[in-house]
Amino acid sequence: MASSRGSSNGADWRDVTGNIVAFEAINGVQVVVSLTTADYHGRADLLLQLTAFNPDPTLSEAVALGSVSLTTSSLRLRTLEAALIHGLYMLDGVLAKGEFAKVLDG
Numbered sequence: 001m002a003s004s005r006g007s008s009n010g011a012d013w014r015d016v017t018g019n020i021v022a023f024e025a026i027n028g029v030q031v032v033v034s035l036t037t038a039d040y041h042g043r044a045d046l047l048l049q050l051t052a053f054n055p056d057p058t059l060s061e062a063v064a065l066g067s068v069s070l071t072t073s074s075l076r077l078r079t080l081e082a083a084l085i086h087g088l089y090m091l092d093g094v095l096a097k098g099e100f101a102k103v104l105d106g
Helices: 013-027 080-105
Strands: 032-039 041-054 064-071
Touching: 013 032, 013 080, 032 080, 041 080, 064 080
Parallel strands: none
Antiparallel strands: 032 041, 041 064
């Protein structure tokens, strides 16, 4: 990814954007990522919240289809990209669970 553009130090914003765009396309959702800080055993930690919304512009209100929160320290994640990818996997599980529930409710 980043190494193909000469930024081998790590992922850049294009890599992160590509991950989100692919997730949105595969799942037919719009993803909103919120970043804030949290206390983790007396140290500052990064808290990510990812929420998937129905992207239908005809709806008068945004409909949240699923949401997950994670902190980087609790998962021992070292990069923002790793945290984002982990969060997307978690969010995918929440969305899948919602889809299975719809099928079972029939």
